[in-house]
Amino acid sequence: MRHEPLPPKLHTANRSRLAKLLPPKSIAVLNANDILPTNADGSILMRANSDLFHLTGVEQEETILVIFPDADNEKLREVLFLREPNEHNELWEGHKLRREEAQKLTGIREIKWAQDFPVTFRQLMCEAEHVYINTNEHKRATAEVQTRDDRFVREVRERFPLHDYRRLAPLMHSIRVVKSDAEIRVMQTACDITAMGFKRVLRKTKPGLSESDIEAEFSHEFIRNRARFAYEPIVATGVNACCLHYQTNTDPLKDGQLLLLDVGAAYANYAADMTRTIPVSGKFTRRQRMIYDAVLRVLRVSTARLKPGLLHKEWQKAAEADMTEELLKLGLLKPRDVKKQDPDKPAVKKYFMHGLGHPIGLDVHDVGDLTKPMEAGWVMTVEPGIYIPAEKLAVRLEDTVLVTDNGPVNLMEKIPIEAEAIEAAMR
Ligand code: GLY
Ligand code: MN
Numbered sequence: 001m002r003h004e005p006l007p008p009k010l011h012t013a014n015r016s017r018l019a020k021l022l023p024p025k026s027i028a029v030l031n032a033n034d035i036l037p038t039n040a041d042g043s044i045l046m047r048a049n050s051d052l053f054h055l056t057g058v059e060q061e062e063t064i065l066v067i068f069p070d071a072d073n074e075k076l077r078e079v080l081f082l083r084e085p086n087e088h089n090e091l092w093e094g095h096k097l098r099r100e101e102a103q104k105l106t107g108i109r110e111i112k113w114a115q116d117f118p119v120t121f122r123q124l125m126c127e128a129e130h131v132y133i134n135t136n137e138h139k140r141a142t143a144e145v146q147t148r149d150d151r152f153v154r155e156v157r158e159r160f161p162l163h164d165y166r167r168l169a170p171l172m173h174s175i176r177v178v179k180s181d182a183e184i185r186v187m188q189t190a191c192d193i194t195a196m197g198f199k200r201v202l203r204k205t206k207p208g209l210s211e212s213d214i215e216a217e218f219s220h221e222f223i224r225n226r227a228r229f230a231y232e233p234i235v236a237t238g239v240n241a242c243c244l245h246y247q248t249n250t251d252p253l254k255d256g257q258l259l260l261l262d263v264g265a266a267y268a269n270y271a272a273d274m275t276r277t278i279p280v281s282g283k284f285t286r287r288q289r290m291i292y293d294a295v296l297r298v299l300r301v302s303t304a305r306l307k308p309g310l311l312h313k314e315w316q317k318a319a320e321a322d323m324t325e326e327l328l329k330l331g332l333l334k335p336r337d338v339k340k341q342d343p344d345k346p347a348v349k350k351y352f353m354h355g356l357g358h359p360i361g362l363d364v365h366d367v368g369d370l371t372k373p374m375e376a377g378w379v380m381t382v383e384p385g386i387y388i389p390a391e392k393l394a395v396r397l398e399d400t401v402l403v404t405d406n407g408p409v410n411l412m413e414k415i416p417i418e419a420e421a422i423e424a425a426m427r
């Protein structure tokens with residue numbers, strides 16, 4: 001583990017939240033992610049399975065969690081199966097969790113080795129009626145690769161064809177979207193590490209460097225603070241910033257250009273998602289400043305709207321109306337563009353074509369049902385932007401913000417965003 005372990009009571013509380021959602025006689029099974037291969041004998045760094053991590057804090061490969069709140073044998077109501085450590089796997093791969101370490105990390109008493117899974121699972125299945133298994137049900141996921149959970153669904157249905165199989169994903173989404181205080185503290189850490197990276201970049205940025213130099217400065221702060229990039233960073237100068245998922249990050253920084261930085265740290269697997277747009281020379285031109293301030297105003301008013309009960313689509317619509325006004329003032333839209341617009345394809349989309357924000361947590365685009373009203377404990381990004389390829393520039397600003405009953409709490413409050421503050425920090 002690169003990070004400090006999270007408090008085990010966080011994972012214990014998450015398991016009880018899940019257990020409360022399970023109908024009587026239900027068993028839930030969660031699998032670790034696979035270690036994916038390269039094209040030769042190498043492997044890609046494993047990404048902890050977000051649901052398994054949420055419920056246990058375990059990042060180790062081949063782990064299986066079984067939750068069966070009604071199991072007759074009290075000891076088997078929560079069982080964690082781990083890959084057994086041996087000399088060979090520890091020589092090549094490093095330390096594997098011992099039973100006592102896993103108990104301490106997860107708060108689970110019953111730790112067994114993975115080879116015991118088939119026998120124990122069979123016993124439990126003889127008592128269970130409903131079987132909750134996980135699949136990736138993120139609305140925008142386009143996963144072609146089978147996961148261990150996907151394979152498990154097939155295997156278990158073949159071995160036990162007469163049980164009632166159910167979807168675990170909606171239950172996990174409903175608990176993960178509402179963050180506990182302990183999770184918010186970790187997300188604040190991820191935001192604070194992101195801030196350190198950005199402040200370093202503000203000091204270093206100047207014409208003559210390249211986008212890769214800037215990515216390296218973020219990397220420097222993230223790695224020494226035991227974090228990683230939460231997603232592939234976007235470090236985009238000039239017209240590159242008009243490509244929403246630009247990731248090449250190699251072009252030279254030129255005087256007079258803007259530099260868009262969509263970069264966030266992940267600490268203990270919890271993500272931060274930040275975007276700032278800064279002038280390479282340290283000073284915005286008048287035109288850049290006008291566009292910048294327009295985006296900042298939409299960010300501010302959209303952040304202020306975040307509250308329990310808000311519907312994501314209403315929030316998006318309001319921001320599009322605000323942005324339309326800004327684009328009219330900037331002369332980018334003409335009143336007639338707006339008057340004759342198709343409501344399904346409003347004129348604003350020409351310059352602001354993406355979503356205003358998304359839930360964030362263990363995944364950057366986190367799980368959570370966006371057709372339901374927001375609740376206290378949701379953490380959302382707010383990320384308006386204006387993209388003008390004809391002027392070879394784009395401005396996007398993005399904060400990570402907690403929804404509470406007493407108003408929004410910006411976890412990136414301390415990261416410079418006002419144009420004057422950016423210019424001052426670059427001097
Ligand atoms: N960094 C990805 C996003 O802003 O959604
Ligand atoms: Mn985002």
Ligand code: MN
Nearest residue numbers: 262273274398
């Ligand atoms: Mn982002």
